[in-house]
């Protein structure tokens with residue numbers, strides 16, 4: 393039996409996938425695994441027995457990835473599972489920034505009881521008029537699961553699309569419309585685009601990437617859309633840009649007290665992934681990956697350990713080892729088994745930066761002596777027997 397603690401509400405469509413071998417519990421200290429959305433885990437004490445964290449979503453900046461890797465806690469996310477939800481809200485953001493839909497709707501509500509409302513509307517409506525998206529240029533920064541969908545739909549809306557992603561994956565490159573222009577520098581995007589939309593993860597290297605210098609290089613009257621993370625944009629640079637009319641609108645899914653009430657800011661309360669469909673997709677993927685890992689030791693879509701999937705356990709016993717990515721780890725682990733006469737029927741080893749993961753399918757359950765020998769190898773972080 394495995395126990396799972398949910399730190400945020402997780403769609404029942406995912407939770408219902410748990411078999412009778414799993415129980416969702418309230419006590420974090422008794423949990424083998426955590427399901428989380430946006431709750432911050434940075435200051436959370438998790439028990440040493442914690443095996444895994446599954447983020448039902450894309451961004452993992454709320455999780456201390458290296459600290460958990462060091463403890464042998466595998467962290468998963470659900471790539472692409474909420475991308476369509478975000479893409480659709482980006483389109484809404486583009487429309488809200490292009491026409492004063494919000495001003496118009498509010499004005500109608502304020503005057504709803506006026507007997508000659510229809511007449512008043514025809515006089516007033518010019519104040520809420522705007523522009524069409526067709527023919528405008530947009531720069532998409534970050535061409536991952538969301539960026540690709542945004543770039544492609546903007547192309548279909550008749551916009552001139554420029555994409556920038558120096559680390560673009562082959563999968564993304566294949567999915568991108570050939571009509572999307574490839575930009576090799578952010579400066580090109582700043583110079584050419586009426587709209588900029590950011591879809592990169594928040595990391596130390598991307599913090600404040602839209603800052604004063606970037607704003608200065610932008611086209612006059614540009615609109616910035618931020619559906620990725622608030623910290624990617626320097627608030628003061630954007631506020632200055634709005635005040636000087638260099639920036640027309642800042643559309644953000646991450647309002648904070650500095651920007652929320654400012655003129656020209658269109659704020660949305662982090663609703664990018666808040667659709668029934670996205671929540672269900674994320675929960676199903678997260679639960680599926682957790683069960684596969686807890687029961688079979690397979691790692692699919694981890695962000696702090698390599699993906700390593702040996703399928704169903706067909707041998708009598710499976711041993712999984714989280715270890716440092718050091719020379720001769722496999723040699724030492726397999727020797728420990730071989731010296732005591734254990735035959736390895738199948739094995740897989742993968743590494744990711746400083747960490748690695750190995751799966752050994754063996755003909756019978758190794759003795760405590762062998763397991764303790766394996767655990768004592770310098771660089772071994774965690775060993776599980778399944």
Ligand SMILES: NC(=O)c1ccc[n+]([C@@H]2O[C@H](COP(=O)([O-])OP(=O)(O)OC[C@H]3O[C@@H](n4cnc5c(N)ncnc54)[C@H](O)[C@@H]3O)[C@@H](O)[C@H]2O)c1
Nearest residue numbers: 450451534535536537538557559591592593619620664665
């Ligand atoms: N508003 C929401 O509710 C919501 C929902 C989902 C994701 N997000 C945010 O959006 C981000 C992106 O999500 P995704 O699913 O597309 O992730 P993803 O991992 O599929 O794509 C991220 C892309 O950014 C690129 N990238 C990284 N650093 C870059 C840089 N310096 N310059 C340009 N490109 C860079 C990567 O190569 C990758 O292609 C997430 O990390 C998360 O913070 C927000």
Ligand SMILES: O=C(O)CC[C@@H](O)C(=O)O
Nearest residue numbers: 429430449450451665666
């Ligand atoms: O869980 C959510 O509602 C937000 C998720 C989103 O920010 C993400 O990074 O996937």
